[in-house]
Amino acid sequence: MTQLVSRLIIFFVLITPLHIFNALAQTAQQIEQFSRLPKAQQEALAAQMGVDLSKISGLSDSSSASDGESQQNNQAYPRGTMFDEFGNPTAPLDDFENQKNDEQDEELKLYGKDLFANAPSTFSPTSNVPVPANYIIGPSDxxxxxxxxxxxxxxxxxxxxxxxxxxxxxxxxxxxxxxxxxxxxxxxxxxxxxxxxxxxxxxxGELHSMRVFVMGEAFKPGSYSVSSLSTITHALFVSGGVSDIASLRNIQLKRAGRLVETLDLYELLNSGDTRKDLLLQSGDVVFIPTVSNTVTVDGQVRRPAIYELKGGESLSDVLKLAGGALANGYEQAVSIKRFIDGKQVQLTVDQQTQNLEVLNGDQIVIPEISPFVSDSISVIGAVARPGKYQWHKSLSIHSLLGDTQRDLLESADLSYVLILRESENQHDLDVLQVDLTELDVSQNLLLQRNDKILVFSKVESEVLGDIKLEDLGYTATELAQKDKELWQARIEEKLFWRSVGLTKVENQAGKYDDTKMDMQSQSIIELSEAERKKVLEFKDSTYFSRKRMLSPVIAKLKQQARYGKPIKLVDVAGEVKVPGIYPLSENATVRDLIKAAGGLTEASYSQQSEITRTKINANGSAEVEHIEFKPFEVLSSDGANKLYLKSKDRVNIFAVPSWQEELTVVVKGEVEFPGEYTIRRGETLADLVKRVGGLTEFGDPDSVIFTRETLREQERKNLRALGQELRKQIASESLRRQSGAGSIVSYDEARKLLNDLTSAEAVGRLVIDLNKIIQGKATTNVILEDGDALYVQVRRQSVNVIGEVYVPTSHLYTDGQSYESYISQSGGYRALADKERTYIIRANGAVSIPGNNNGFWFSEEQDNISIMPGDTIVVPFDSDNIDNMTLWTNATQILYQLAISVAAIGSL
Structure with missing residues (x-):
């Protein structure tokens, strides 16, 4: 082969101009590329160059069939692989194409066809094998x-x-x-x-080659030159295999017009029998007829496929071809769809009648056995070894879960365990409640077949950073690695919730990018409204929480309720740890329901609670009654005061009168004792100022910020509403306006304002006059709420000027100087400034508008406005320059107000 390539390249050199001689230098890669070409392409290329391959040693017709080493290097490629001009396979399909092909491959194929799926592009059998004794010697051997x-x-x-x-x-x-x-x-x-x-x-020694014919339903029928050691299967491979409609069980070897042998490839595939795979002789014809009779075998068999019939096979024979039924195949009801006289007939065959003869076109399906596991019980939830267990008559719950340390998780709630039991006639669900702490061997509960035991967790919600003492028993390096793994899991969880569109998408700066929000917040996984609600409901609950594990039980109990079978559900509200709807277990009492809800909270009132019950009167109408009880009595250990529950009862556990959770407020800045304080209900801001020791000598009572959580939440809602309204106006104006007509601010600037507004941080500021409150002159003192915060700023000596001025900056306060003079010191008004709407934000948050005694927002009622230290003068943008953008002013003023408050708080 090297000699041929050398001659071809020398020929190219002789006919090629000298200036491109270097480009034709002979390389090992060129020789390798030429060697990979099919023989037909080698001969055609050599003919164009005037070279006779037959005259070059090592390249005769027999060389390709007798060179054992080169034949061993033949590489097999999947059928249909495309090759380039050098004989190299083209690039593989991408993942998407492979996925489509895999989906198409799921359709059943003719059994045995895959034998030729990776047939080599050039195939010759190896010649370094012993020659059989019956080998016929011929010319050129x-x-x-x-x-x-x-x-x-x-x-x-x-x-x-x-x-x-x-x-x-x-x-x-x-x-x-x-x-x-x-x-x-x-x-x-x-x-x-x-x-x-x-x-x-x-x-x-070297064997002669011979020419045979592969005809009929071959992949590439024709005449082929093969080694004298070739058999029928070699001829099939050299022709690329068989077509989609070829018979694999009736391949004929014909010699001089006479049928010599019939090869059944199923015998080769299933039992490795090669006795009929005869050696070929020169001039032999391998004929592949069209497949005639086939059956389809699908379902729970080892080799689902389409199988060719020779005639007379029974169902048992066909199932053997398919490798037999799987362990989960149900052979007692084999389905056969058969076509008789133009009609489709359904047959069902059991194991005793599997000698039934199968016919052409039969569709045989082995169904799967029922997923029902007989004589078993299931253990679900916060247990060490969940799953199914074998049931026997003496099996008890104590034998399964008796050792709480070995059999249960640390988070398991021992006081509330459910046993779900199906009735034998209509599969209705009965519920039994068990308290493992009160269960001993003498009170053991025997289980019945198919019972399901549910063990719940004491923890309902997941909290990031929950740490157990045992979790710290590692080295610092191991703890650091565990932290990395924890945060990696949190990142993956965040990505999942984002994929279903349940979280907002933030850009790299941590701000919400409104220009990409609509696209990025779309869920990758499309969820229905019901699915979305369910995902949100269970998002933060633990896997074994009551909410998650009881959901399918409650759904089943609702489904089975009907006339004469009241719904087996009760409701508990108020001061219990996990209020909600619970299954009504057999002979359930109020005590059982309180245990199911995790027990009473510390705020529960032990002297009075009530049950609300709906009952049917004698005349058939419904009547609501209220039953009072004392929780401490029904929870007594002796169980003497049992109060039984009925369907749809609602138990309400009252709170202790005047009970309050810990209410806290925060005081920061220039006070004597800043920090977090616990308050009582009804305590006022004046009382708090006394408790913190009053203001320091540097504290400014006219420059305070008071924030409230309820106001912050309301402010968030207002910002969202304003953003929605502004978005509508922007969209409306973008459609209405004409290019360059009457619009000074671009659409992009309006979008930027919208982004700033939607990402602004709500403050929840309440404007107060702390001086009057301290002096007792305020008409209404501020009653404190949980989460309130007071920030007392240091006395300031500056006045800020912001907005549409040439140099927004701060100036040293000068007594008696007007706001106009401060604006002049900042360079004066810019061209787009709205002079008449200039306003002053006081240090305490109040807003004053010069010359307007009606006020704006929290404006002061005075005609002559004096500037005080800490005030901020705001020169707004003239929104009249924007087409009908009436909300522009409000949006910009809100942003100014929020920015000033946040900056003041951040400086403390």
Whole structure:
């Protein structure tokens, strides 16, 4: 092969101009590329170059079939692989195409067709295998003759076209049409008779090639040159295999017009029987007829496929071809769809009638056995080994969950365990409630077959950063690694919730990017409204929480309720740890329901609670009654005061009168004792100022910020509403306006304002006059609420000027100076400034508008406004320059107000 490439390249050099000579330098890569070309392309390329391949040693017709080393390097590619001009396979399909092909491959295929799925593009059987004794010697075969004894010599004898070999000292000897064993014996006898005292060893050398025909339903029917050692299957491979409609059980070998053998590939595939895979002879025809009768076998079998029939096979025979039924296959009801006289007939066959003869077109399906596991019980929830267990008559809940340390998780709630039991007639669900802390061997509860045991967790909600003492028993390096794994899990969880569109998407700066919000907040996984509500409901609950585990139980109990079978649900509200709807267990009492709800909270009132019950009167109408009880009595350990529950009862556990959770407020800045304070209900801001020791000598009572959580939440809602309204106006104006007509502010600037507004942080500021409150002159003192915060700023000596001025900055306060003079010190008004709407934000948050005694927002009622230290003068943008953007002013003023408050709080 190297010699051929060298000659071709020399030819190219002779006919190529000198200036491109270097581009044709012979390389190992070029030789390798030419070697990979199919023989037909090599011959065509050589013919164009005027080179005769048959005259180059090593490239004769027989070389490709006899060169064992090169044949071993043949590479197999999947059928349909595309090749480039050098014979190299093209790039593989991308993942999406592979996925589509995999989906298409799920359809059943003709069994055995995959045998040729990776048929090589050029195939020849290896020649370095022992020659069989029945091999027929023909022209061009080479015999290796070794003589030893009296005379030692080795001769390579070529069989001529006349069937003779020229043996030194003996002359021509005819061995044509003899088998290898016959030729070996014949030559040995002839040589020993002519040359006494020598022993003869005869082996085959290079074998001749021959031409055979592969016809019928071959993938590429035609005439092929193959090795003389080729069999029927070799001919199938060299032709690329069989077509989609080819028969694999009736492949015929014809010689001189006579049928020699019929090959059934199923015998080769299933049992490895090659007795009928005969050696080919020159001129043989391998004929592949069209497949005639087939059946489809699907379902729970080892090899679902389409199988070819030879005739007379039974259902049992076909199932053996398919490898037999899987362990979960139900052979008692094999489904057969059959076509008879133009009609489709359904047959169901059991194991006793599997000798039924199958017919062409039958569709056989082995169904799957029922998922129901007989004679078992299930353990679900916060247990060490959840799953199914074998049931027997003496199996009790104590034997399964008796060792709480070994059998249960640390988070398991021992006081509330449910046993779900189905009635035998209508599969209705009955609920039994068990308290493992009160269960001993003498009170053991026997389980019934198919019971389900539910063990709940004491923890309902997941809290990031929950740490157990045992979790700290590692080295610092191990703890750091565990922290990384924890945060990695949180990131993956965040990405999941984002994929279903349940969280907002933030940009790199941590701000919400409104320009991408609509696209990025769309869920990758489309959820229905019901699915979305369910996902949100369970998002933060633990896996074994009551909310999550009781959901399917409650749904089942609602479903089975009907006339005469009241719904087995009760409700508990008020001061219990986990209020909500619970299954009504057999003989359930109020005590059982309180245990189910996790017990009472510390705020529960032990002297009074009530049950609200709906009952049917004698006349058939519904009546609501209220039953009072004392929780401490129904929870007594002796159980003497049992109060039984009925369907749809609602238990309300009252709170202790005047009970309050811990209410806290925060005081920061220039006070004597800043910090967090616990308050009582009704305590006022004046009381708080006394408790913190009053203001320091540097504290400014006219420069305070008071924030409230309820106001902050209301402010968030207002910002969202204003943003929605502004978004509508922006969209409306963008459609209405004409290009360049009457619009000074661009659409992008309006969008930027909208982004700033939607991402602004709500403050929840309440404007107060702390001076009057301290002095007791305020008409209304501020009653404190949980979460309130008071920020007392240091006395300031500056006045801020912001907005549409040339140099927004701060100025040193000068007594008696007007706001106009401060604006002049900042360079004066800019061209787009709205002079008449200039306003002053006081240090305490109040807003004053010069010359307007009606006020704006929290404006002061005075005509002559004086500037005080800490005030901020705001020169707004003239929104009249924007087409009908009436909300522009409000939006910008809100942003100014929020920015000033946040900056003041952040400076403390």
């Amino acid at each position: 080479e015999l290796v003759l070794q003589l030893y004894g009296k005379e030692n010599a080795e001769h390579r004898l070529k069989v001529g076209r006349d069937g003779n070999v020229m043996v030194p000292k003996l002359g021509p000897i005819s061995i044509a049409t003899k088998s290898f064993s016959e030729a070996k014996s014949f030559l040995s006898e002839q040589i020993k008779a002519q040359i006494p005292g020598v022993e003869v060893s005869l082996t085959m």
